[in-house]
Amino acid sequence: MPRKPPVAPTCFVPSCPADFVGQAGKVAEVLLRKAERLKATPNQPLKLMISGAPGISKTSLMNLLARTLASHPAAIEDVNGREVGLDVAREWTRSLAYASLFGPWSIKVVNELDRCPKDGQDMLLTYLDRMRPGHAFLGTTNLDVVAARL
Numbered sequence: 001m002p003r004k005p006p007v008a009p010t011c012f013v014p015s016c017p018a019d020f021v022g023q024a025g026k027v028a029e030v031l032l033r034k035a036e037r038l039k040a041t042p043n044q045p046l047k048l049m050i051s052g053a054p055g056i057s058k059t060s061l062m063n064l065l066a067r068t069l070a071s072h073p074a075a076i077e078d079v080n081g082r083e084v085g086l087d088v089a090r091e092w093t094r095s096l097a098y099a100s101l102f103g104p105w106s107i108k109v110v111n112e113l114d115r116c117p118k119d120g121q122d123m124l125l126t127y128l129d130r131m132r133p134g135h136a137f138l139g140t141t142n143l144d145v146v147a148a149r150l
Contacts, residue, residue: 014060028061035068042104045131049113049139058140059111066138071103079108081115081139089123096130106135113139 014020017028031048038046046069050058066076079088092108100106110116116124128137 014057014064016064020057020061024057024061028064031061031065032068035065039069039071040104042134044133046136046138047128047131048137049141051141054142062109062111062138062140066107066109066136069105069136070107071105075100075102075105076107076109079110081110081112081141082117084110084113084124085117085120086123089120089127093123093127093130096127096132096135099134104134108135108137110137110139113141 014028017025017032019025020028048062048065050061052058063078066078067073070076095106131137
């Protein structure tokens, strides 16, 4: 008799502010209210980094915020910090001169910013300095790594 393949455990991913627990739920509510106000008419760039211990839904919160801002999923670029080297950061900086084809916002979500290669860090800071209205940068990092560098 053939054996059934094992079933992968189901993973819960928060999809609205009510899905976040405790303080995270309050932060989610505040951020999403602000995103709703900014969505239609971006009058300034949005730069946000959240730090904390692994597994507390930082990435889920940033993705929820990005989906709230974006008029179309193609307006969101979601990358891991390891991928943000010099070439990527340089290309992002060059693209600041252009508006998004997919709505009023062009959104970069970078998970694990602490893993960004050294050669890309300076260019990433240049990108952040030059951001214009309609561009959002949402990053996550682990608290223990940031604290170790201070």
